[in-house]
Amino acid sequence: MHSSFGLPPRPLRIVMPGGSGQVGRVLARYFQERGHHVTVLTRLPYAETWQTVRWDGENIGPWTEYLEGTDVCINLTGRSVNCRYHAANRAAIYNSRIRSTRLLGEVIAALAEPPRIWLNASTATIYRHALDRPMDEATGELGGGEMISPRRRAPDTWNFSIRVATDWEAAFFAAPTPRTRKVALRSAITFSPVAGNAFAVFLNLVRFSVGGKQGNGRQYVSWIHELDFARAVEFLIARDDLAGPVNVAAPSPLPNREFMAILREAWGIPNGFPAPAPLIELAALFLRTESELVLKSRRVVPVRLLEAGFQFKFPTWPEAAEDLVHRWRHRFD
Numbered sequence: 001m002h003s004s005f006g007l008p009p010r011p012l013r014i015v016m017p018g019g020s021g022q023v024g025r026v027l028a029r030y031f032q033e034r035g036h037h038v039t040v041l042t043r044l045p046y047a048e049t050w051q052t053v054r055w056d057g058e059n060i061g062p063w064t065e066y067l068e069g070t071d072v073c074i075n076l077t078g079r080s081v082n083c084r085y086h087a088a089n090r091a092a093i094y095n096s097r098i099r100s101t102r103l104l105g106e107v108i109a110a111l112a113e114p115p116r117i118w119l120n121a122s123t124a125t126i127y128r129h130a131l132d133r134p135m136d137e138a139t140g141e142l143g144g145g146e147m148i149s150p151r152r153r154a155p156d157t158w159n160f161s162i163r164v165a166t167d168w169e170a171a172f173f174a175a176p177t178p179r180t181r182k183v184a185l186r187s188a189i190t191f192s193p194v195a196g197n198a199f200a201v202f203l204n205l206v207r208f209s210v211g212g213k214q215g216n217g218r219q220y221v222s223w224i225h226e227l228d229f230a231r232a233v234e235f236l237i238a239r240d241d242l243a244g245p246v247n248v249a250a251p252s253p254l255p256n257r258e259f260m261a262i263l264r265e266a267w268g269i270p271n272g273f274p275a276p277a278p279l280i281e282l283a284a285l286f287l288r289t290e291s292e293l294v295l296k297s298r299r300v301v302p303v304r305l306l307e308a309g310f311q312f313k314f315p316t317w318p319e320a321a322e323d324l325v326h327r328w329r330h331r332f333d
Contacts, residue, residue, distance in 0.1 A: 005231075005238035012237070015071040015115070017041040017055065017104060018077025022197050023121075023190050023229065027074060030230035039066050043283075057100035064107050072237055073115040073180075075104055084288050085157045097121075097168045105175025117237055120172045122184040122250055124222050124300040125292075126165035129154055130219060130247050134253070136303035137186070137245050142166060155291050169245065181243050183236050187301055188222035188249035190229045191320065193328040198293070203328060206264050211272030214280055217257030219297035222249045225314035225323070232302075235310050247302045252316045256294070259317060266321040 011106045014031055016024055019040035028038045028050045038050040041063050045052040057077050067073060077100040084333040101120060103267050108114045127135040128143035135141065145164040148154050169184050191199040205211040224232075254262075264272055275283070277295060286290040302310070313322035 003287050005235045007238045008023060012036045012072055014072045015039045015066050015070045016074045022192055023074050026192060026226045027230055027233060053329055068111050069113040070115050073118045075120045082289050085160055090160060094164050098171050101171045107182055108177045117181045119183045119185055122169050122186045122187045123165050124186050124298050125161045126186060129297045130299040134299045134301040136301050137247055158292055158296055183243055184245045186245050186247045188224050190224055190226055192226040193331055195326045196228040199324055202263060206267050206269055206272060209272055211260050211264050212241055212259055212274035213257040214275045215277040217255060219256050219295060220253045220299035221256055222253040222257040222298040222300040224250045225320045228314055230310050232305060239308060244310060246304050247300050249300045249302050250312060250315060251302055253299045254317055263321050264320050266325040
C-alpha cells in the first residue's frame with residue numbers, strides 16, 4: 001500500500017453508498033489497488049473484486065453494520081441525470097439524493113464508532129452560468145434564475161439542477177455528525193475512457209465528424225481526469241484540516257470551442273461540423289436527455305485544493321485529452 005498524501009500506514013475501510021456507477025468504480029478500483037478495503041452499497045450487487053452489499057438508499061437495514069467502525073464514507077448515491085426532466089424523473093433525481101443523504105446522516109449520528117470522514121457527492125452545476133469569471137468556493141455565485149443572455153433567463157431545467165444541488169448540500173451539512181468531518185464534492189465532469197460516459201459522448205461527436213463547437217462555443221467546460229478525481233478524494237481523506245464544499249475540477253476550464261478543437265487534435269481529425277443550440281435541443285429531445293451538459297457554462301476552479309497543496313497530474317486539457325484518447329484506442333488490449 002502506498003500514498004503520497006499521508007494516509008495512515010494501514011489499510012483503510014472505505015464504504016461507498018451508491019458506488020456502482022462510473023465514478024464509484026473509478027474510486028473503488030483506485031483504493032483497492034492501493035491496498036484498502038472497499039465496500040460498495042448498491043441496489044443491485046454485481047460481480048467485482050471489491051465487496052458489494054445490498055441497500056435501497058431509503059431504509060435502515062443490515063448494511064448499517066458496514067459503516068460501524070469504518071474509516072471513510074463516500075456517498076455517491078443518485079439517480080442518473082441522463083434523462084428528460086419530466087415530473088417522474090425529477091422526483092427520482094431529487095429524492096434519490098436527498099433521502100439517501102438524510103438516511104446516512106441519521107445512521108452515522110447513531111453509530112458508536114462513526115466514520116472519521118464523510119464525503120458526499122455534489123456538483124459544479126451548483127454555480128451560475130459563468131462566462132465572465134471563474135467560480136471558486138469562497139466567491140463563487142450559486143445559480144438560479146440568472147440571465148444567460150440579454151433577453152433570456154436560465155431554463156427551468158437548469159434551475160431544477162441547481163435546486164437539487166443546493167438542497168443536497170443542505171441535507172448533508174444539516175446532519176448532526178459532530179465526530180465526522182464532512183466534505184461536499186462539487187465535482188466537474190469526470191472523464192474516463194469507457195463507453196457510455198461523458199467522455200464517450202464528446203469523443204463520438206469527434207469520431208463522426210460532428211465535433212465542432214456546440215452552441216456558440218463560448219460556454220466554459222469544467223472537467224477532471226479520472227486519475228485526478230481519485231487522487232483528490234484521497235488527498236481530502238488525508239487532510240484533516242479540510243471540510244465543507246470543495247471544487248473537484250481541473251484548474252483550467254476552457255471554452256467549448258477550444259475544448260472540442262483540442263479533442264479533435266488528440267483524435268487526429270482537424271475539422272468537425274458545429275452543432276447550433278436549436279439542433280442540440282432537438283437532439284437532446286430525441287435522445288431523451290437534457291442539453292444542459294453542453295450548453296451551460298461551468299467555469300469552476302479548485303482553489304481550496306490548490307491552496308492546500310494538491311498537484312494535478314493532468315492540469316490542462318491537451319495532456320488529459322491525449323491520455324484519454326490513447327487509453328480509449330487501447331482499452332481492449
